Structures are given as structure tokens and as C-alpha cells.
Amino acid sequence: MITAVHTLIYCDDPPAARAFFRDVLGFPAVDTGGGWLIFTTGPSELGVHPNAWEYNGQAGGTDQRFDVSLMCDNLTATMEELSAKGAEFDGEPVQQAWGLTVSLKVPGAGPITLFEPNYDPPALN
Known part of the structure; x- marks a missing residue:
């Protein structure tokens, strides 16, 4: 039985990225050894989308x-x-078909999308 989704972010500066997720975003974590933090990210959802579309x-x-968004x-x-x-943040918020989005800079890793969905997220139901 699948019990969760494990997400990975590969980065050039793992300590900086880990500090960002821990100190700025406030994600609780456990150290699995040697400073390798695994963060609790709360509810999650998985979308499966086509790689080409018309809307x-x-x-x-x-x-x-693959893509990771917050x-x-x-x-x-x-x-x-x-x-x-x-x-x-990289730029101003942009209204997309699925919600209001902005690019959040993750130190040592690059940008990640932060968004306010305009749908009722199944992860929160």
C-alpha cells in the first residue's frame, strides 16, 4: 500500500536549500544522519498532465x-x-488557469512555483 509521496530537490548548495526549507518556510524535519534533512511537507496531491495541450x-x-510546486x-x-x-521572488504573481502563481527562489537550488489554487485541492479535503 502506498502511504505517501517522497519528493526530491537536487541542488548545488544543499545546506543553503535545507536552511531555507527549515528556517524560512518552517518545514519540520528529521536528520537522517550527517545533516541530511527529510522535511514534513503536509498534505500532498499528484497531478498527471499531458506534455502538450490546447486550452x-x-x-x-x-x-x-516532473515538477514540484508549493x-x-x-x-x-x-x-x-x-x-x-x-x-x-522572481517577478510578480501571475494568474494561471489553475491559480495565482509566483516563482519563489530557493537558495542553492533555483526557483520553485508557489501558488494559490483556484480549485478545491483534494489534498486539503
Whole structure:
């Protein structure tokens, strides 16, 4: 029986990325040895999408095979809270078909999408 999803983020500076997830995002963690932190990320959901699509008369596509995003219930408030802790964002929020999104910079790892879904997330039901 599957009991959870384990997500990996590969980065150039693991200590910086781990500190960001622990200190800025406030994710609880356990040290599995040698400073290798495994974070509790709370509820999760898994979407399976096509790599090419057409929606509302616009076509799109991606070469990505996997993606990790963080969800919040109020993007503006979350951005303010994280900014006060030193988080940086790449650009302004953008309204997408699935929700309001922004690119959150993860030190030592690169950007990750932070979004406020405009659907009722099954992970929270």
C-alpha cells in the first residue's frame, strides 16, 4: 500500500536549500544522519498532465517530466510573510488557469512555483 509521496530537490548548495526549507518556510524535519534533512511537507496531491495541450484556444507544451510546486491559501499574505523572513521572488504573481502563481527562489537550488489554487485541492479535503 502506498502511504505517501517522497519528493526530491537536487541542488548545488544543499545546506543553503535545507536552511531555507527549515528556517524560512518552517518545514519540520528529521536528520537522517550527517545533516541530511527529510522535511514534513503536509498534505500532498499528484497531478498527471499531458506534455502538450490546447486550452481556451491556446496551445502549450513542456519538456518537463516532473515538477514540484508549493501551495498556499493566500498568495499575497504568504509572500509578505516569507519576504519578512528573507525569501525572494522572481517577478510578480501571475494568474494561471489553475491559480495565482509566483516563482519563489530557493537558495542553492533555483526557483520553485508557489501558488494559490483556484480549485478545491483534494489534498486539503
